[in-house]
Amino acid sequence: MERNCGLFRKKFKRFILIVFMEMDQESELLHNFERDSKWFQENINKLRDEGFTDKFVAVKDTQPIASGKDIKLVIKEIESKNQNPAYIFIEFVHPEGTIIIL
Amino acid sequence: MKRIPLQVSHFDNNLRIIARFLLRCENPKIFAIIEAIVDTGSPITIIGPRDVMRMRFSKVQRERLEGRNKPVNIGGTQMFTKILNNAKLKFGDIEIEMPIDVPIKGEEKAIQPSLLGVDFMLKTKAKLFFDPTNKEAYFEIEGYLLQNFLQVFVLKFSYRNFLQALFFLSLKFLPCKTFYRFYIHLT
Numbered sequence: 001m002e003r004n005c006g007l008f009r010k011k012f013k014r015f016i017l018i019v020f021m022e023m024d025q026e027s028e029l030l031h032n033f034e035r036d037s038k039w040f041q042e043n044i045n046k047l048r049d050e051g052f053t054d055k056f057v058a059v060k061d062t063q064p065i066a067s068g069k070d071i072k073l074v075i076k077e078i079e080s081k082n083q084n085p086a087y088i089f090i091e092f093v094h095p096e097g098t099i100i101i102l
Numbered sequence: 103m104k105r106i107p108l109q110v111s112h113f114d115n116n117l118r119i120i121a122r123f124l125l126r127c128e129n130p131k132i133f134a135i136i137e138a139i140v141d142t143g144s145p146i147t148i149i150g151p152r153d154v155m156r157m158r159f160s161k162v163q164r165e166r167l168e169g170r171n172k173p174v175n176i177g178g179t180q181m182f183t184k185i186l187n188n189a190k191l192k193f194g195d196i197e198i199e200m201p202i203d204v205p206i207k208g209e210e211k212a213i214q215p216s217l218l219g220v221d222f223m224l225k226t227k228a229k230l231f232f233d234p235t236n237k238e239a240y241f242e243i244e245g246y247l248l249q250n251f252l253q254v255f256v257l258k259f260s261y262r263n264f265l266q267a268l269f270f271l272s273l274k275f276l277p278c279k280t281f282y283r284f285y286i287h288l289t
Binding site: 012026029030033034037041056071072075085086087088089090092097099100102 | 120144192
């Protein structure tokens with residue numbers, strides 16, 4: 001009985017740990033994504049000066065890691081770097097002064 | 103009362119309310135971070151073509167979704183969409199299950215953003231607060247706490263897990279053996 005009880009405790013602690021680890025991973029992914037999005041907004045003019053206008057730019061850890069006019073090629077480039085594009089910030093660099101109305 | 107904080111982004115003379123959330127779906131398997139523009143002018147929530155490609159959500163998978171090819175006009179371009187019924191949108195500790203539109207045709211340019219439409223506000227009974235001067239925005243959801251509690255404990259964790267949680271707490275304060283016996287009896 002005591003052994004089972006200990007096993008139960010162990011299992012339950014592992015379950016709680018997994019739940020918290022998942023929550024932690026999710027919040028870290030969101031935090032990194034948000035940081036890259038803010039970096040993109042703050043450095044959009046710098047990106048334009050570096051020739052990224054009219055291109056899709058993928059940003060990870062505040063660095064452009066892939067770019068191109070075709071989004072499919074950008075995603076392939078991200079995958080070739082062993083990154084999951086679902087967690088990577090990708091945005092289109094419009095020419096300066098473009099107003100986007102939805 | 104629960105608040106979902108939103109970001110007010112102001113770059114390139116484009117002032118926008120941005121919502122960031124985790125999009126999850128079991129069938130087809132999807133897990134991605136989405137940055138959507140909160141658009142009170144849009145009756146539907148739609149995932150932009152760029153995000154669809156990021157999620158590696160293939161055209162074949164999208165064709166299998168429910169609904170007819172519904173034409174949607176965004177910013178002068180027309181797309182055709184189908185409905186992803188069991189999408190889960192997670193904002194911090196709040197998770198909302200609702201149908202969202204996914205483009206299946208006319209998305210070749212891929213520059214249209216994802217939009218969080220009025221359907222989200224209707225589903226959650228949310229109110230939008232937007233102060234462009236101070237760059238502050240958030241959704242306010244009334245009476246969400248109980249709903250969220252039930253979602254976490256009834257939908258996400260099974261009955262067995264709930265019992266485990268209850269007994270784990272009991273074990274901390276009361277004699278272990280008696281409660282373990284009771285737990286075995288119940289499960």
